[in-house]
Amino acid sequence: MERNLSGSEKRLELEETGKRILNAARTELYIEMRFMGAALSSLGFEMDLSTTSIGTDAVNIRFNPAHVLRLFVEEPGKLNRTYIHMLLHCIFMHMYTSEKYSDERLYDICADIVVESILDGMDYQCIYRISSDYRDRWYELLEKELKVLTVEKLYRYFSETNVIDIFEMEKLEREFALDDHGFWKRLKDKPVNDDSKDEDKEKPPIDEDYNTPDGAQNEENQRKDGNNNGTANDKNPENNLQDNSGKLPEKEKKKTKYINPHRLQKIENSRQNWEKEGKRIQTEIETVGKKYSDKLGKLAWMLKIHNTSRTDYREFLQKFKVLREEGGIDLDSFDYGMYSFGLEQYGNMPLIEENEFREVKKIQDLVIVIDTSASCKDSLVQRFLDETAGILLDNDNFFQKISICVIQSDDQVQKTDFIRSKEEMHKYSSEIRLEGGFGTDFRPVFDYVDNLILEKKFDNLKGLLYFTDGFGIYPQKPTSYDTAFIFAKNEEYEDENVPDWAMKLYI
Incomplete structure (x- = not known):
């Protein structure tokens, strides 16, 4: 005769069953995706009855055993896909950036669409699912409008360009959502009051991480x-x-919502671990080369975009400043002591006067090249020019006499404009008309600039900024001035062939 299990024994049995199922899914994923090995082992398993499904807080996979058991029996492939779906959320650190967005629900579905689009491009049988017509239509529309699907771009698109109603939102959630993002919101929870903190010190943080x-x-x-x-x-x-x-x-629910501070610290520490893991996976994928490129789909490309740091454009432009004298009182070299002594000793006759010239570092000569080929979008060019003009119009960045050469080029130089003042720069950025639209060859621009230098069009050219998507033929010969190829970080670009002597900038 079987002994009736107590409530705690039943709970333990359910938890162990769920963990065994998840461990089996992890093993199956590891066999097919060896490059994910360390990442797969980074998440522990924790039963959590606050969810009706499954989710992750970047430390553990927190699951309802009934949901895991149902998936295992009815849709084992979906369980594998849900596992890797949550893992990609961690690798792309979606749970750490959600607080930057006001509409949490919209952010959640954007994150799910990004992850699912990556999984749909991968060729692994253990996570395969038949893509619905509804899903394919959305992919076609979004890739046509945005090219590269990132959470930031999708959120902006759904907020500004193609606002979706509540019914469409629910359809998208049914199609793309696989996990519970409620644990992400708990990352933002703080201890409510001092009593809670004191109570936590007395009790070990085991099985009491959440309300x-x-x-x-x-x-x-x-x-x-x-x-x-x-x-x-x-x-x-x-x-x-x-x-x-x-x-x-x-109102009272919000007050009683509480997360163990020990747990909170552990979750925050995991952020750095996932950042390192994302870079490790990218390196490993690049090491195996094109052997698995068909199986990986666009995962390698999305990791590259994610792991590429956005450069401070304003700070970067400091590289192109030169030191020279300009008119203006130099307060730094002025001796106030001698000046005051003269006024006191001789009335209104100072012994020294202010220096009417000062040495400053500002930009004098600069070449800005705009890629006007068919693959480089006009909207990106306009954003780049607006940002550049906003920085350059600052009085601290330019001498009164300047020479900015703006070149439009695709496979040949299409148009050249010389800007001699800040007013001209402002007018140019607001009224620009792009010319070109063919292929991309970077070499004619550098030959053209060399001729401008020979013609003494510049007093002291320090640098050239080339805004492009990178799909073109690069020059081999180093330049006598600093050269930087500038890419829009969240757009499609190719930077593998940029020569070693040139700088790469992502904005």
Whole structure:
């Protein structure tokens, strides 16, 4: 005769079953995706009845055993896909950037679309799913409009260009959402009051990382509360706040929401670990080369975009400043002591006067080249010019006499404009008309600039900025001035063939 299991024993059995299932899924994924080995092992397993499905907080996969068991029996392939879906959220650090966006629900679906688009491009049987017509239509539209799907671009697109209603949002969630993002929101939770902090110091942070959800208290907690006849509830002032439905008012729910600070610190520390893991996977993929490129789809490219640091453009332009004298009082070299002594000793006759010239570092000569080939979008060019003009119009960046050469080029130089003042720069950026639209060859521009130098069009050319998508033929000969190829970070670009003597900038 079988012994009836107690509540705690049933809970333990469910937890162990869920962990065994997830461990089996991890093993299957590891066999096919060896490059993901370390990442797959980075997430532990933790049963969590606050969710009806499964999710991750970047430290553990937190699961409801009923959901995991159902997937294992009915859709084992979907369980594998959900596992790798959550893993990609961690690798691309979606849970750490969600707080930057006001619409959490929109951010969540954008993150899911990005991850699912990567998985749909991968050729691994263990995560394969048949793509629906609805999904394919969205991919076709988004890739046509945005080319590269990132959370930032998708969020902007759905917020400004193609605003979706609540019904379309629900359809997108049914199609793309696989995991519970509620654990991401808990990353932002802080201890509510000092009493909670003191209580946490006394209790070990085990199985108490999150609040127990309404109606989901385990048997052990019920025993601690005493009997179940309502006496304990009457003594608990928090329970008196419940309405007739047995739930806390929304305001009180927010007050009682609490995450263990030990857990919070552990989760925050995991951010650096996932950043390193993303770079490690990118390096490993690049090492194996094109052997697995068909299987990986666009994962390698998306990792490259994610791991490429955006450069401070304003700070970068400091490289092109030169030191020279310009008119203006030099307060740094002025001796106020001698000046005051003269005024006191001889009345209104100072012994020294201000220096009417000063040495400063500013930009004098600069070449800006715009790629006007068919592959470089006009909107990106305009954003680059607007940002550049905004920086250059600052009085601290330019001498009064300047020479900025703006060149438009595709496979040949199409148009050249010389800008001699800040006013001309402002006018040019607001009224520019792009010319070109053919292929890309960078070499004619450098030959053209060499001729301008011979013709003494510049007093002291320090640098050339080439805004491009990188798809073209690069020069081999180093230049006598600094050269930087500038790429839009979240767009499609090719920077593998940039020569070693040139700088690469991502904005």
